[in-house]
Amino acid sequence: MSSRVTIADVARVAGVHAGTVSRALNQKTENQVNHETLARVRQAAKQLGYAPNSIARGLRTNSSMTIGVIIPDLTNPIFPPIVRGIDSRLAVRGYSAVVVNTDGSDDAERLLFESLVQRQVDGLIFATGHSGHSIAGEAFDRDIKAVMVNRDSGGVPYPAVVGDDAEGIKASLRHLAALGHRRVMHLEGPPSFSTSRIRAEAFVSGCAELGLDGHVVPCAAYSVEAGQSAMDDVLDSKVTARPTAVVAGNDLLALGVYHSLRLHALTCPGDVSVVGFNDMPFAGDFQPAMTTVRTPHFEMGAESARLLLEQIDGSQLSALKITLPVELVIRESTGPAR
Template sequence: MQPPTLRDVAELAGVHAATASRALNPSTRRLVNSETAKRVLKAAETLGYQPNPIARSLKTARSTTVGVVIPDLTNPLFPPIVRGIEDGLAAAGYNAWLVNTDNDPRREQAQIESLVSRQVEGLIVATARREHPLLERLHEQHKPMVQVNRRVDDLDVPAVAADDAAGIELAVRHLVELGHTRIAHLAGPETTSTGVARARAFRHAVRDLGVDDDPALVARCSQWSEAEGARALGELLDARLGFTGVVAGNDLQALGCYDVFAERGIDCPRDLSVVGFNDMPFLDKLRPPLTTVRVPHYELGTEAARLLLESIHDPDRHARSVLLPPTLVVRQSTGPAPKRSVDRRPRRDR
């Protein structure tokens, strides 16, 4: 038995095939009388009709697909962003094709080239580095694109991200209000806009709030990872810098701090307080539950989808950036500053 065709739907609904096609496409449904559209949709449902996206793209030169480029699918930060993107696109009849780069530039290039060869109408990219020749070339080729969470320096492409400066200020202010005067920062990679922006915001916040602005208290991590967070905190403790609070560049780095606490017998928050950034899932299950800056990840995704659809339908529209406000989620990993700092060596050294 042959599957039902568009012509079958049109005949059952009593309309021309072109009218049925417009009614079945969310992006053109507004061109059809609402009662007629309902009749066509009902006919399609009755027959079990499924549109053929390949045939439609050949006819309209539009694939109604968007490529979404993610650096690390194992990072819990990204699933809610992707969910927001999918929901934002679905309302306009678009679908997302997702690729994972593993933070490997060669893999990223191959994945993006594959998406472009499949005629995606635009890209939502979460892998941006501050210098990113591939994205710059795509921009020069007029490929609609939106950056999400990170951005390329001096690239005139729409972007949506959390307000990093506001989030770091919330974290530092929280520790200052608890009496901490020497606060360390685990900074993200200098190759990423988020790493640079959060480190800069940290230095501004400690100055503005009148606590110790000691450059030695900023430890740079080469990756947004638990292992790098543990390494950086260990080095700060070995340097005996006398700090009582830590603002991590992201939650994964904060998780690395927990590894160091266990290794060195440090009680958090009695000996050392720590704040993360992002509010990944399940942080409330840690012991102690992690205080962190909450980023509206789902909304980042929906806003990225909206900006990309605007770029697709209005290519001459001026590129603009959107910053979404973060909030502080206070849990049990932060507490009053101890009277004396703790700089414990690993237990194996004692």
């Protein structure tokens, strides 16, 4: 399909050898060819509508100009901005991204990883939080270039790009404390995600610093359902006192809290204040508009791509870990404690 015209056709029309055409059409080698010849080759190439077959080139140069991006689920709203950030850096260098979804399955991750490697991707970006049986260690052993984004490296010596989660949580806590909240709760994401642990720890230490009565409740997943289920349990429980504020592990969990509160005929922020995490798209349009921690997803993606390209270029890595600043966005889901 398509691309019928090859370098040999151009060579024939220009009256030169294929090797010369190759040199003429490559930035790095075009100074090796005579000016007139170069013009003739270019003219012939344009006339024939020649476009190099990147598969053939890849075979010879051992590179595919392709980057694999492994994420849990594209429909999780934090990932599209990350992917676009990655793409923004990749595109200007002529690279393309192949995005695959694991749906949280380790088996799927392994399979997709293998398929990506088979495809000769020039590098990998891991955006799966899973630090359990992560494939990253194996990738490193196989000399595969990669970076982590939105998760720490989990002991594997790959560079990582993360948001300042701890600071985000602490800012949330300070905000709540200023509103007079004392009994606060954290909905923690699955412990297999490095971000979950970091946020939970920041919550605990933040509460200690501010003198708050903090309580951590684990959730089975980063999903609306898991958040609602966890909050339901809390509200139905007779033993634990109802918190006046909830710091959710992410916006999805916070949304689950919204649902649970509505089901229990409680208001937000009247009865319970809620803070999310990520500032996912349209978080300001929820009911109520969600107070949440904005993380720079696009930039995280862009930075991760930059670090990966540095590896590929073989240049010295400019950083092993990049922590990007976050910002608490105060909207309507937080209010004074009753």
